[in-house]
Amino acid sequence: MRIRSSGVTWREVDGEIVALNLESSSYFATNATGARLWAPLVAGCERADLIELLVATYGIATSTAASDVDRFLGSLRSNGLLDD
Structure with missing residues (x-):
């Protein structure tokens, strides 16, 4: 899965x-x-890569x-930002 490369612009x-999803104008x-x-x-x-990253970075339980x-990916999907 990845962040959509078209119709989405972003900055750190x-x-x-x-x-910003340019198609829906959602922020x-x-x-x-x-x-x-x-x-x-x-x-x-x-x-699984994202889960491992959080465990390694923050020392939290795998279940957490x-x-x-899952909550983060759900938000990305509902905002049209993710290609599965």
Whole structure:
């Protein structure tokens, strides 16, 4: 899966991501944790990669990381920002 390359523009601002879906004119912003997940999604990655990244970076339980990743991916999908 990856962040859509067409119809989406984004910038990193103060360690957070600000994205705009140009087709729907919807605005999306992340916190620092979401920004940490953004770069692998721009390059293309798997859900498991994102979970491992959160566990390694923040020292949280795998189940907590999985829940956080699923919630984040759900937000990206509902805002039309993700290509699966």
